[in-house]
Each structure stands twice: as C-alpha cells, then as structure tokens.
Amino acid sequence: MNAVPDWLSTGNWELLAQASRWPLMRLDEMSRLRVLAALSIIVLAAGFLLIFIRGCARYARWYMHREPRATKVAGDPFQKVIDSKPRLWQRESKNWQRR
Numbered sequence: 001m002n003a004v005p006d007w008l009s010t011g012n013w014e015l016l017a018q019a020s021r022w023p024l025m026r027l028d029e030m031s032r033l034r035v036l037a038a039l040s041i042i043v044l045a046a047g048f049l050l051i052f053i054r055g056c057a058r059y060a061r062w063y064m065h066r067e068p069r070a071t072k073v074a075g076d077p078f079q080k081v082i083d084s085k086p087r088l089w090q091r092e093s094k095n096w097q098r099r
Contacts, residue, residue, distance in 0.1 A: 024032055 024035060027035065
C-alpha cells in the first residue's frame with residue numbers, strides 16, 4: 001500500500017488544493033495572493049497603530065510628570081496665570097506618604 005499521497009508523488013498541486021481542508025488553498029493563485037496581501041497590510045497597519053498608541057501614552061506620561069511652568073511672563077498681559085500649586089496626582093501621593 002502506497003502511503004505517499006497522490007499530490008506529493010505526482011507534484012500535482014491542483015490535487016492538493018482540492019483535498020486541502022484549509023480554505024485558502026482552495027482559491028486560485030491570484031486570489032490567494034490578494035488574500036495574503038490584504039492580511040499583510042492589516043498586520044502592518046495594526047503594528048503602526050500600536051506604535052502610535054504607545055507614543056501617545058509615553059507623551060501623556062511625560063506631560064503629567066513634567067515640571068510646572070513659570071507663573072507669568074513679565075510684560076505679557078494676555079498670558080494667563082498658570083496655577084503653580086502641585087498637581088492633583090502630586091497631592092494625592094503626598095497624602096499617601098503621610099498615612
């Protein structure tokens with residue numbers, strides 16, 4: 001009894017495509033290439049989105065922990081006075097340190 005499948009012994013990839021349980025192998029070559037190209041574009045877009053979200057998170061973390069700005073620029077009456085009190089997260093952390 002021959003244990004080698006027909007498609008392997010003859011090299012006939014059409015038999016493999018018919019016998020395959022994987023739906024992608026049942027498609028013709030151009031459709032298969034289109035599906036693989038679409039999947040690769042989706043994976044690349046997801047990677048760039050992940051990098052962008054990590055950058056936004058890093059910027060937000062830096063923004064929350066940066067030093068407070070100077071209260072007022074001399075000679076600029078339109079500059080709003082920026083509150084120089086510690087931020088809420090700093091006050092909360094000091095409260096936790098006191099407990």
